[in-house]
Amino acid sequence: xxxxxxxxxxxxxxxxxxxxxxxxxxxxxxxxxxxxxxxxxxxxxxxxxxxxxxxxxxxxxxxxxxxxxxxxxxxxxxxxxxxxxxxxxxxxxxxxxxxxxxxxxxxxxxxxxxxxxxxxxxxxxxxxxxxxxxxxxxxxxxxxxxxxxxxxxxxxxxxxxxxxxxxxxxxxxxxxxxxxxxxxxxxxxxxxxxxxxxxxxxxxxxxxxxxxxxxxxxxxxxxxxxxxxxxxxxxxxxxxxxxxxxxxxxxxxxxxxxxxxxxxxxxxxxxxxxxxxxxxxxxxxxxxxxxxxxxxxxxxxxxxxxxxxxxxxxxxxxxxxxxxxxxxxxxxxxxxxxxxxxxxxxxxxxxxxxxxxxxxxxxxxxxx
Amino acid sequence: xxxxxxxxxxxxxxxxxxxxxxxxxxxxxxxxxxxxxxxxxxxxxxxxxxxxxxxxxxxxxxxxxxxxxxxxxxxxxxxxxxxxxxxxxxxxxxxxxxxxxxxxxxxxxxxxxxxxxxxxxxxxxxxxxxxxxxxxxxxxxxxxxxxxxxxxxxxxxxxxxxxxxxxxxxxxxxxxxxxxxxxxxxxxxxxxxxxxxxxxxxxxxxxxxxxxxxxxxxxxxxxxxxxxxxxxxxxxxxxxxxxxxxxxxxxxxxxxxxxxxxxxxxxxxxxxxxxxxxxxxxxxxxxxxxxxxxxxxxxxxxxxxxxxxxxxxxxxxxxxxxxxxxxxxxxxxxxxxxxxxxxxxxxxxxxxxxxxxxxxxxxxxxxxxxxxxxxxxxxxxxxxxxxxxxxxxxxxxxxxxxxxxxxxxxxxxxxxxxxxxxxxxxxxxxxxxxxxxxxxxxxxxxxxxxxxxxxxxxxxxxxxxxxxxxxxxxxxxxxxxxxxxxxxxxxxxxxxxx
Numbered sequence: 121x122x123x124x125x126x127x128x129x130x131x132x133x134x135x136x137x138x139x140x141x142x143x144x145x146x147x148x149x150x151x152x153x154x155x156x157x158x159x160x161x162x163x164x165x166x167x168x169x170x171x172x173x174x175x176x177x178x179x180x181x182x183x184x185x186x187x188x189x190x191x192x193x194x195x196x197x198x199x200x201x202x203x204x205x206x207x208x209x210x211x212x213x214x215x216x217x218x219x220x221x222x223x224x225x226x227x228x229x230x231x232x233x234x235x236x237x238x239x240x241x242x243x244x245x246x247x248x249x250x251x252x253x254x255x256x257x258x259x260x261x262x263x264x265x266x267x268x269x270x271x272x273x274x275x276x277x278x279x280x281x282x283x284x285x286x287x288x289x290x291x292x293x294x295x296x297x298x299x300x301x302x303x304x305x306x307x308x309x310x311x312x313x314x315x316x317x318x319x320x321x322x323x324x325x326x327x328x329x330x331x332x333x334x335x336x337x338x339x340x341x342x343x344x345x346x347x348x349x350x351x352x353x354x355x356x357x358x359x360x361x362x363x364x365x366x367x368x369x370x371x372x373x374x375x376x377x378x379x380x381x382x383x384x385x386x387x388x389x390x391x392x393x394x395x396x397x398x399x400x401x402x403x404x405x406x407x408x409x410x411x412x413x414x415x416x417x418x419x420x421x422x423x424x425x426x427x428x429x430x431x432x433x434x435x436x437x438x439x440x441x442x443x444x445x446x447x448x449x450x451x452x453x454x455x456x457x458x459x460x461x462x463x464x465x466x467x468x469x470x471x472x473x474x475x476x477x478x479x480x481x482x483x484x485x486x487x488x
Numbered sequence: 489x490x491x492x493x494x495x496x497x498x499x500x501x502x503x504x505x506x507x508x509x510x511x512x513x514x515x516x517x518x519x520x521x522x523x524x525x526x527x528x529x530x531x532x533x534x535x536x537x538x539x540x541x542x543x544x545x546x547x548x549x550x551x552x553x554x555x556x557x558x559x560x561x562x563x564x565x566x567x568x569x570x571x572x573x574x575x576x577x578x579x580x581x582x583x584x585x586x587x588x589x590x591x592x593x594x595x596x597x598x599x600x601x602x603x604x605x606x607x608x609x610x611x612x613x614x615x616x617x618x619x620x621x622x623x624x625x626x627x628x629x630x631x632x633x634x635x636x637x638x639x640x641x642x643x644x645x646x647x648x649x650x651x652x653x654x655x656x657x658x659x660x661x662x663x664x665x666x667x668x669x670x671x672x673x674x675x676x677x678x679x680x681x682x683x684x685x686x687x688x689x690x691x692x693x694x695x696x697x698x699x700x701x702x703x704x705x706x707x708x709x710x711x712x713x714x715x716x717x718x719x720x721x722x723x724x725x726x727x728x729x730x731x732x733x734x735x736x737x738x739x740x741x742x743x744x745x746x747x748x749x750x751x752x753x754x755x756x757x758x759x760x761x762x763x764x765x766x767x768x769x770x771x772x773x774x775x776x777x778x779x780x781x782x783x784x785x786x787x788x789x790x791x792x793x794x795x796x797x798x799x800x801x802x803x804x805x806x807x808x809x810x811x812x813x814x815x816x817x818x819x820x821x822x823x824x825x826x827x828x829x830x831x832x833x834x835x836x837x838x839x840x841x842x843x844x845x846x847x848x849x850x851x852x853x854x855x856x857x858x859x860x861x862x863x864x865x866x867x868x869x870x871x872x873x874x875x876x877x878x879x880x881x882x883x884x885x886x887x888x889x890x891x892x893x894x895x896x897x898x899x900x901x902x903x904x905x906x907x908x909x910x911x912x913x914x915x916x917x918x919x920x921x922x923x924x925x926x927x928x929x930x931x932x933x934x935x936x937x938x939x940x941x942x943x944x945x946x947x948x949x950x951x952x953x954x955x956x957x958x959x960x961x962x963x964x965x966x967x968x969x970x971x972x973x974x975x976x977x978x979x980x981x982x983x984x985x986x
Contacts, residue, residue, distance in 0.1 A: 124539070125530040125550050132547030169548065171645045172947035174914050176938045182882040182893065184904050185799040186806075195799050195881045195890040 132169075136219050137229070139166050144233050148339060148480070149473040161220045227346035230339060234481045250306045260300025269299035313348035313402040315341065316391060318384040320409035322359040323376035329442040332470055333408040334371045336440060339480050340406065348402065354391060358384035360414070364391065378414050381407075381451065382421040389429040398433045405430055405437050406483070410444035411451040419454050431464050438466040438483050491522040491580075500584075501591055507777045508595040512852060513769065515598040516612075517573040520591070522580045528564050529553040531577055535752070536569040537618045541625035541744075542634075543641060566590040570601040570755070572612035585783040589790060592773040596766030603856050604761070606754035609657045614751055621744045628737050637741070644742050646951040648749040649913045650724035653757060658750050659726065679703060720917035720932065724952075725749070727918045732956050756911035757859045764808015765855050767794065771809070800881075800890070802904075807876075811863070814872050815854060816847035860908045868904065870897045878904075906936060914940055919963070929956045933964035940964055949975040 140147070147164065185195055230236070256269055274293035278284040284291075319325070319333055345351045355370035356362050362383040365373065388405050396403055413419050430437055441452040452467055459465045468482035469475070493501065501520060508515065523531060533549035534540045556562040565586060568576040576594045578587055601607050611617050629637045652659075679702045681694045721727045725746045729739055755762065774787055795806045818824055822842025831837055858866065874895075880903045882893040893899070909915075915934040923930035929952070933940060945962065952975075953960040959976040963985075974981045 123526060123530050125533060125546060128533075128542060128544060128547035129550050130547070131542070132544040132551060135544050171545065171642060172944045172951065173646060173649050174916055174933070174948050175649075175941050175944050176912075176914060177941040181907075181938045182880060182890070182903065183800070183907065184802055184878055184880055184900055185892075186797040186802065186876060186878050187799040188877070189799065189879065189892050191879075191892050191894050193892045194887070195892055 135169060136166055137225075139169065140164055140219065140221070141229050141233055144229060145477050148230075148477050149335065161222050162226055164219050164221060164226075166219050223342050224346050227342040230343055230480070231346070234477075234484070236343065236481070236484045237486070248308050250308065251303050252306050253301045254304045255302045256299050257302040258296070258299065260302065264301045266299045266301055270297055273297040273299060311348055311402060312350060312352075312396075312400055313344060313404065314352040314354060314396050315344060315404045315406060316354045316356065316388050317370065318356040318358065318362075318388060318405065318407040319370060320359070320379055320381070320384075320407075320412075321357045321373055322379040322410075322412070324379075324410050324412055324444050325374075325442070326444065327374075329410060329444050330371065330374075332442050332473060332476060333440070335473070336408070336470065336476050336479060336483075337406065339476075340483055343480075343484055344404065356384050356387055356391075358387075362387040379409070379412055380418050381409060381413050382418050382425060385422055385425040385430060389425060392430075392433055396433075403434045405434055406440070407438070408440045408442060409451060411441040411449040412444075413451050413454075419451065423454070423458050426459060426465075431459075431462065434464060436464055436466060436486065438468070440479055440483070441467070441469045443469065443471045493520050493522065493578075496584075497522075497578075497587060500588060504588070504591045504595065504773060504778055507773055508592070508599075508769065511772070512848070513595055513599040514602060515574070515595060516571075516602055518576055518594060518598055519573055520576050520578055520594075523577050524580050525557055525563075526554070528567070528577055528579050529557060532564050532567055536567050536575075536577075537615060539615075539619040539622050541622040541641070542629065543638070543645075545645070566593060568594045568597045569615070570607060570610060570612070570751075571615050572602075574598045574601065575615065583786065585779075585786045586790060588778055588783070589770055589774060589787060592770035592778060593766045595773065596769035597762060599769070600758070600762050600765045600855060604754070604758060604859075605857055606757055606859050610751050610754060611747075617747070617751075621748065624744065625741060628741065632737065637737075640738055640741060641745070643951040643955055644725070644745045646948050647725060647728075647955075648745055650722075650916055651726075651746060651749050651753065652722040653750075653753045653911055655723070658747070659723065679706060716921050717918055720919050722915070722917045724916065724918055724931070727921070728952070728955050731921060734955070753911065754859075757861075757908075760802075760804040760808040760811075760860045760908075761855065761858060761863050762808070763804040764810075764812050767805045767809040768812045768851075810876055811867050811872070812851050812854070814869075815867055816851050818847075819850035820845055820847035822846075860911075861905060864901070864904055864908065868901055873897050873900055906938070909936070914938075916962075923961060926958070928959045928961060931960065931962045933962060935965040939966050942966075945973065946975075946980050949973055949980065953977055 143166075189195070256266060270293050271291055274291045274297040275284065277294075277297060278291060317337055319330075321330075341351070341353065353367065355365050355367055357365055357370055357373055358380065359376070360378040360380045360383065362380075364387065384407065392398075392403060392405075413422070426437065439452065439455060441449060443449065449469075452469060455465070455467055460467070463486075466483055466486065468479040470479045497520070501518070505515070505518070529550055531538060532553060533546045540546060553562070553564075557564075564579060565582065566576065566578065568574060574594075574597075576590075576598075578590060582590070625637065625641070679699065681699065681702070684690055684693045717727065725742065728734075729742045729746065734742070771791065774791075779787055795803070795809065797803050797806050821840060822828070822844035823837075823840055828837075828840065831840070854863065854867075874897070877895075878900050879895045880893045880900045881890045883889075884891045915936070916931055917934070918929065919932040920930040921927070931952070945964070949960055949962055954977070957977075959974060961975075962973045964971055964973070969984045970986065972983050972985050974983075
């Protein structure tokens with residue numbers, strides 16, 4: 121049964137969503153949001169929504185209490201009201217609301233807010249099949265016999281022919297009474313996608329830079345997950361050598377030493393070759409670095425790897441350069457010069473946390 | 489779906505009401521409805537009424553209540569609305585002993601609604617009225633769109649505490665200005681000079697100083713009449729309704745919301761008295777007549793929950809109940825009047841019992857002619873304050889917490905009354921609708937020791953401005969400075985004035 125209040129409740133929820141969307145920009149750059157992630161939902165603190173009134177400032181008013189204590193003692197303890205047989209609305213909490221959203225909802229908001237285009241997946245020939253029990257038939261395997269329906273049918277027949285005795289309700293189904301479940305095979309096109317995150321963890325990437333990468337990749341992940349069922353993520357860190365790690369390590373490791381970006385690209389290409397046949401997978405290599413590569417030679421190797429091995433198989437290759445006080449930031453310039461015109465390549469510079477918003481738009485704005 | 493009472497509960501209701509009537513309670517007929525928790529949360533969000541105009545704030549309240557119910561923080565036992573017949577709701581999942589307690593409690597509220605003076609002007613067919621309001625506002629939403637209507641409703645609700653709650657009735661229309669006279673003004677009569685036919689006596693009969701003072705009085709009066717409004721207008725809602733440039737539907741909406749605000753105001757003004765009275769009666773009826781012996785423990789458990797006092801907050805149930813009992817006891821033993829007040833022999837005071845036996849009559853009288861402010865002013869005595877262990881607390885800026893300030897009677901009582909004056913809302917009135925001769929609206933906050941909350945003040949002023957359309961100002965005091973807030977629709981300025 122639906123209650124009359126559902127409309128008002130829905131309206132309130134819309135307002136809350138509106139508030140979140142309004143403030144999305146400030147939520148995007150906040151890392152703690154990610155910390156509040158449950159399995160499928162995320163809790164967002166929203167400032168209390170209310171109708172303003174002229175009212176007294178709470179603190180300067182003081183009050184009257186009842187109980188033990190000497191002047192100077194703190195008035196602590198929980199504010200317990202009577203057992204709640206009060207009128208509606210008294211003692212409303214002071215703090216804000218915690219709103220639970222699913223990641224998909226959040227991603228949709230992000231999509232609307234940034235006006236992100238939907239991604240057109242490739243590999244639609246890949247199909248998943250699901251068996252769904254849809255109906256009842258008079259023939260079928262015994263293992264799918266529907267007992268209740270069978271006995272109902274038998275009862276009906278027995279009443280009809282007059283062999284049913286309510287005082288001795290014995291029901292014996294015969295062959296024609298039997299009912300079986302039937303099924304249908306649902307075919308669903310499925311697009312598979314994998315994101316391969318690569319991050320430079322050389323000495324020049326500080327905690328703040330890593331935090332930026334973490335937040336950015338959280339949102340990228342949320343959006344791509346919204347667009348692909350069963351999105352996979354792989355993580356590669358590199359300094360002078362690259363290795364594949366798990367998510368946790370990816371975001372928390374700190375290495376030092378030199379930077380050979382080519383090592384990461386090579387590993388990435390190897391992973392793709394091994395696990396993700398191009399025909400069936402939408403592949404997104406994302407690379408974050410401070411743009412300080414070891415040598416010009418290595419940059420040349422990188423460009424070669426990109427051209428020959430990564431770009432042909434990727435939907436999109438994105439490179440995000442995080443500004444760091446130590447890095448020269450040369451790499452993005454080299455990429456722009458050589459590959460800037462390639463439509464599969466997205467390059468963006470993230471100056472600080474405020475820049476995340478814009479760079480997410482850069483990353484996802486193409487709908488590939 | 490709301491259910492009518494089962495036969496068992498109907499019998500229970502009948503028995504309880506018979507007992508209540510025999511003990512002197514005077515009630516409207518009561519209709520009980522059984523609701524499940526979802527429904528009771530809904531009705532509670534609508535402040536007791538089954539049908540209200542569409543607005544998100546009910547949804548917010550519903551969200552809050554459902555959550556806290558689910559987490560087990562909060563449960564509504566009972567709800568009752570001031571209407572003839574009186575409607576009350578029971579929560580289906582409660583045990584019979586709880587329902588019994590609730591019914592007794594409702595008898596108290598019902599009697600209070602019917603007899604307390606503050607409720608006398610309230611619409612006793614408010615259920616119908618509310619439903620009509622809902623229909624009208626829905627229609628406006630159909631015509632003008634939900635966003636337009638909702639944002640106007642938001643603004644009106646933002647000032648729905650700016651009504652004149654002390655007014656004995658709702659003023660529905662402004663008095664017409666007195667008709668013009670065609671007679672020429674009689675200067676002498678106007679000045680109030682004494683009649684005199686002999687000119688040489690004039691300066692003895694009407695000496696110059698007197699003439700001057702009378703003239704000044706007259707001028708002041710003329711000046712006062714030129715001002716608009718002539719007197720500060722506490723019913724800001726009505727003032728805006730009549731004088732702000734509003735569409736007809738907006739006037740209608742504001743009128744409805746004002747009507748609802750006036751309807752609910754008495755409940756804010758008699759919270760302690762009303763809950764105290766209901767608690768007094770549920771205790772009395774339960775323990776003396778209605779309860780079975782098997783229910784004692786459950787009753788005591790529930791009752792002690794309702795009556796628990798706290799160090800941070802007054803429990804209106806407990807305070808009201810204690811005061812009624814104190815009054816009953818004092819009037820039973822003749823502890824009132826001149827003789828009692830002037831007696832300062834402690835031993836004698838302790839023994840004092842004149843066997844007057846007027847207690848019951850007195851509390852019935854009290855429930856009729858007092859509201860919270862006068863109730864506490866009159867009956868919150870030194871003895872009571874000490875026995876019940878009241879204290880006043882203040883915010884300590886250094887320790888960032890509230891500390892007990894004092895147990896001194898005068899301070900406690902002053903604080904208590906201050907909290908209750910104007911049902912705990914700041915006193916704000918329209919001072920001038922032509923401020924600076926520019927049709928700007930000037931509001932004044934009568935400062936009584938507590939500053940306004942800055943953030944809220946800003947936002948509310950913005951809402952008033954949106955209704956008035958010309959700039960709006962507010963005089964108040966902040967940290968001992970006299971301050972003028974101004975809002976012209978864009979920004980908000982604040983300046984100190986002398």
